Amino acid sequence: MKQFTIGIDLGGTNIKAAIFNSDFKAVIEKSIPTEAAMGPKHVLDKIAKIIMDMIDTTKLSISDIKCMGMGIPGLLDPSEGVSIFSPNFPNWKDIHVINHMKTFFDFPIFIDNDVRVNLYGEWRYGSGIGYQNVVLITLGTGLGSGIINDGKVIYGKTSSAGEIGHMNMYREGRPCKCGSSGCLGRYVSAVGMVNTLIEKLNNGQRSIIQDWVGADLSTISAKMISEAYDLGDDVAIEVMHETGRILGFGLSNVINLLNPEVIIVGGGMSAAGDRLLNTVRETIANHALKLSSQACKIQQAQLGEKAGMIGAATYANERLN
Numbered sequence: 001m002k003q004f005t006i007g008i009d010l011g012g013t014n015i016k017a018a019i020f021n022s023d024f025k026a027v028i029e030k031s032i033p034t035e036a037a038m039g040p041k042h043v044l045d046k047i048a049k050i051i052m053d054m055i056d057t058t059k060l061s062i063s064d065i066k067c068m069g070m071g072i073p074g075l076l077d078p079s080e081g082v083s084i085f086s087p088n089f090p091n092w093k094d095i096h097v098i099n100h101m102k103t104f105f106d107f108p109i110f111i112d113n114d115v116r117v118n119l120y121g122e123w124r125y126g127s128g129i130g131y132q133n134v135v136l137i138t139l140g141t142g143l144g145s146g147i148i149n150d151g152k153v154i155y156g157k158t159s160s161a162g163e164i165g166h167m168n169m170y171r172e173g174r175p176c177k178c179g180s181s182g183c184l185g186r187y188v189s190a191v192g193m194v195n196t197l198i199e200k201l202n203n204g205q206r207s208i209i210q211d212w213v214g215a216d217l218s219t220i221s222a223k224m225i226s227e228a229y230d231l232g233d234d235v236a237i238e239v240m241h242e243t244g245r246i247l248g249f250g251l252s253n254v255i256n257l258l259n260p261e262v263i264i265v266g267g268g269m270s271a272a273g274d275r276l277l278n279t280v281r282e283t284i285a286n287h288a289l290k291l292s293s294q295a296c297k298i299q300q301a302q303l304g305e306k307a308g309m310i311g312a313a314t315y316a317n318e319r320l321n
């Protein structure tokens with residue numbers, strides 16, 4: 001009986017893959033290096049191989065698989081199954097992902113943006129259970145987001161709705177890869193927060209983090225800022241609060257625009273937790289519309305590292321039904 005679903009989380013560094021049973025419990029999980037530099041065919045062939053290996057190991061057969069979902073970073077066309085552009089994948093332009101995978105497998109295959117599949121996962125199995133108006137933001141090297149409005153995941157004309165990371169926060173600000181400047185994601189992301197710290201150190205402020213990294217400021221991570229914050233480091237506290245305020249202003253705009261019940265904060269940098277989120281909540285309480293902000297919770301994502309795989313599998317099932 002076809003009761004198993006495959007979820008693939010294609011990241012710039014690793015491919016994470018899992019087979020889920022009908023209760024969405026993983027019966028097997030694997031992670032292998034993406035080797036993105038070897039080009040799209042190499043990456044897609046690796047995904048096919050990991051799937052065949054997982055099916056062999058679990059003694060399942062292809063006929064047991066109901067469908068497969070894949071979360072892919074960057075811009076894509078989910079209905080055509082085409083990955084249009086992906087920032088961390090060289091030579092990755094207009095790749096027919098589904099057509100390529102169809103040469104190996106005959107079960108239904110669906111693709112979507114990595115953040116949006118995380119949103120499906122958190123909505124069905126994580127922090128978003130039971131809500132009809134949800135915004136997920138992921139704080140990693142950049143700021144990604146996905147939106148559910150009145151029970152429906154929002155796509156927009158070119159499937160690029162919800163690019164909150166490119167919301168303009170400053171007329172003239174840090175340059176962004178999108179061609180504009182002053183975008184929210186340039187300030188609120190692991191890279192953005194580290195840059196804020198480095199700016200302060202270059203202006204002569206002094207942090208305990210300098211004792212850890214010496215002269216090489218390029219090794220500073222968002223995690224170090226959390227650690228220095230816990231030790232009472234003034235600059236780390238200032239950076240965390242400043243980052244929280246900018247995120248709070250950005251999310252005030254989101255709340256005024258969309259009236260969500262919950263904003264879920266995920267991604268590696270969300271480990272900063274309440275160090276960051278308390279300032280976010282305070283800024284929202286002071287600046288967003290009262291009726292909307294009082295109805296909106298800000299909480300951490302629950303699925304962590306597995307969000308991409310569970311989300312991709314969840315998404316595939318929703319598309320199938």
Ligand SMILES: [Zn+2]
Pocket residue numbers: 165166176177178179180181183
């Ligand atoms: Zn931008």
